[in-house]
Amino acid sequence: MQWSDDKVTPGVPIQYEVVETDADLIDIKELLRTIWRRRGVIIGSVLFISSIALLFTLQLTPRxxxxxxxxxxxxxxxxxxxxxxxxxxxxxxxxxxxxxxxxxxxxxxxxxxxxxxxxxxxxxxxxxxxxxxxxxxxxxxxxxxxxxxxxxxxxxxxxxxxxxxxxxxxxxxxxxxxxxxxxxxxxxxxxxxxxxxxxxxxxxxxxxxxxxxxxxxxxxxxxxxxxxxxxxxDWLSERIGDLKERVLTAENAVQAFREQNEIIQSGNQGTVGEQQLAELNVQLITAQTNLAEAEARYSQVQAQVGRRNSAASLGEVLKSPLIQRLGEQEAEVRRKQAEISKRYGPRHPDTVNINAELSDIRAKIAEEVSKVTNSVENEVRVSRARVTTLSQKLEELKRESTGVEKARVQLRELEREAESGRVLLETFLSRFKETSNQNDLQQxxxxxxxKAETPVESSFPKTRLILAVALVLSLMVGLGLAFLLEALDNGYRALEHLQKINKIKGLGMIPRLTNLKLKGSKPFQYALNKPTSAYSESLRSVYTSLMFGHPGDSKPKTILVTSSLPGEGKTTFCLSLALLLARAGNLRVLYIEADLRRANVGKAMAELDATKPSLSQYLVETGHRWQDCLVTDKTSALDIILARGKIDNPQALLQSDKMRSLLREASEQYDLIIIDTPPLLAVSDAVVLSHVVDAVVFVVKWESTARDAVRNALDLLRKAGAPLGGAVLTQVDIKKHAYYGYGDYASYYGRYGDYYAN
Incomplete structure (x- = not known):
């Protein structure tokens, strides 16, 4: 946050332009300062909760x-x-x-x-x-x-x-x-x-x-x-007994049915009737085949009968060895016949003899062919008779087999029932043997x-974990309480806070004087007696900030000091500053007590001349000059105008022409005029006078004055257009302020005590 100071002109309000920076958004240092300020709360929370957790843990029975x-x-x-x-x-x-x-x-x-x-x-x-x-x-x-x-x-x-x-x-x-x-x-x-x-x-x-x-x-x-x-x-054993009885009954039924129906089984070849039927069927087929072949040969022979050459060339004829020999002889004789006929002619005796020989051979061949033909015919008759006999026998066997097959239908059903019983029995027997053997193989x-070993350390309570959780929890609680207390803190402990919240320039911080330091004296007397003390130096610092905190040759000459509430040290600040500056001797300073309702300066400074007219008398009565009201402090040479007693309608007097005349004439004779006014929230006297001064100094009591009161009082001044010169924190506890760690110059008063003579 920065302030832009314009050149100060008497009677013109001093404007301070507040420029927001990134520090206004996120201030890590302020968070750390908050933690440091509330470290007692945090440490106390950690110690308290951790101690409770430790005691609770020690009371638990270990498991x-x-x-x-x-x-x-x-x-x-x-x-x-x-x-x-x-x-x-x-x-x-x-x-x-x-x-x-x-x-x-x-x-x-x-x-x-x-x-x-x-x-x-x-x-x-x-x-x-x-x-x-x-x-x-x-x-x-x-x-x-x-x-x-x-x-x-x-x-x-x-x-x-x-x-x-x-x-x-x-x-x-x-x-x-x-x-x-x-x-x-x-x-x-x-x-x-x-x-x-x-x-x-x-x-x-x-x-x-x-x-x-x-x-x-x-x-x-x-x-x-x-x-x-x-x-x-057990179940298999009982079941196997039942199956054995069923299989035995089924096998007996099969055997009884076989005997009753004379079904004789011949190995794997079936029944005897089935074997006979099969053999007879094969014989019949063979006989039919032979018959067909014989009839075919006989038909061929019949077709070639009378055709000599054709008959002799039949396959059945050619199979005869005799015909084969006669054929060979015939061929030889025909060759000789051809040679002789060509050599001797048809009438030669050799030709006649060879022709007779050829005729004889052919007659034998014809006779043999006739025998073969008769043999083929006889074979046909035999084959036909065999086929007829086999067919009749086959028909008889078929009639017998039909009755047997009807009986075998029932037999097969009985056999299937017996076989299924045997298969089931064998399965159960096999499973029974397997199951009986499993008793020795189970795993x-x-x-x-x-295996479980005897534990060395207890699993409950987990002391380290409980303490760690308690530590974290207590730290969170401590931080929460710290930030809660900080949020609930309704006062101001640092100029930085006062500046940020109220957008007003901070002039300085005035330390609180303890009874040990005062030793029965008043704060303004302490400032005179200890001009090099931290208290006195803080007053000079405020004056320096007010006078030289902005560029320009013209500096505020008439300063009005006010506060929001009574008891904030406003009068003590005004009087101490005025006495200290007057004691220095380089400035002519006038202190005006403008609080016409509660005049306390005269009581505090009893050594002052009480016969001089007061400010109230000057404003109400005629015939008094403001110079007649001046009372001079012998120790510091400070001129003071006191306000004694109570009057009606003080606001009208403060905004009268005589008051304006007083300030105008006094500003010509004095280098600095300090006007002590009543609190703003009590009466509006300070607002009336704010129009005729060069700067308004706002006093706030450290840690005590409520923030709402400060904000409301500053709103009154801003609405009235008062020239706000800045704010001062009074009655600051230096030790606590340093403990809080704000890091401003007031925190170093105790560290550099060699520079002060307290």
């Missing part, structure tokens, strides 16, 4: 947690290739979740309670714990009779009628609940492992509970498989890969 790690068997070990009655576990997430539920089931926890006799352990059985005297005193059951308890409804009739066994069962259920609360099961992500943990007041007991439950879980898996296998074996679907 120990032991954990074991199991893994599910996703790879089954197959000693023999048989199917198990109860299959192994799959790696599905729902299966793992189910196993976690099995481990934490009341059935398995009940086994753990029974095995370790936890009903006798006071940690899990509340009935065995030592009763708190206060709890016993507050419990109506300790001093009221049973009838009264029933009447009041504290005990029900059902509870009163419980047997010992029922009470033991309720006690067992309560212990199971306590053990279940101490148990924790989990499945690490992306794994087939199961973590089992128990929390107990005893480290050894926690490890014992964990390992025992893990062993019970594995044993429970084996028992489940043994029970399933045993149930399957659990999980195994322990890490």
């Amino acid at each position: 120990y947690t032991a954990s074991a790690l199991l893994t599910l068997q996703t790879r089954n070990e197959s000693v023999v290739d048989i199917q198990a009655v109860m299959s192994g576990l799959s790696a599905d997430a729902s299966v793992i979740r189910t196993e976690l539920d099995v481990i934490s089931s009341r059935r398995l926890i009940g086994k753990l309670v029974d095995k370790l006799q936890l009903t006798k352990d006071p940690e899990f059985n509340a009935a065995l714990r030592e009763k708190n005297p206060l709890a016993l005193a507050l419990n109506p059951k300790t001093y009221l009779s049973h009838d009264w308890l029933l009447a009041l409804g504290i005990v029900t009739e059902d509870e009163a009628l419980l047997t010992e066994a029922e009470r033991a069962a309720l006690e067992q259920a309560a212990v199971v609940d306590q053990v279940t609360e101490a148990l924790s099961t989990s499945n690490p992500k992306l794994s087939y492992t199961i973590r089992i943990g128990f929390e107990s007041e005893s480290a050894a007991k926690a490890a014992l509970l964990t390992n025992t439950l893990a062993e019970l879980y594995l044993t429970d898996q084996l028992e489940a498989k043994f029970e399933a296998t045993q149930r399957a074996t 659990a679907d999980a195994r322990i890969i890490s």
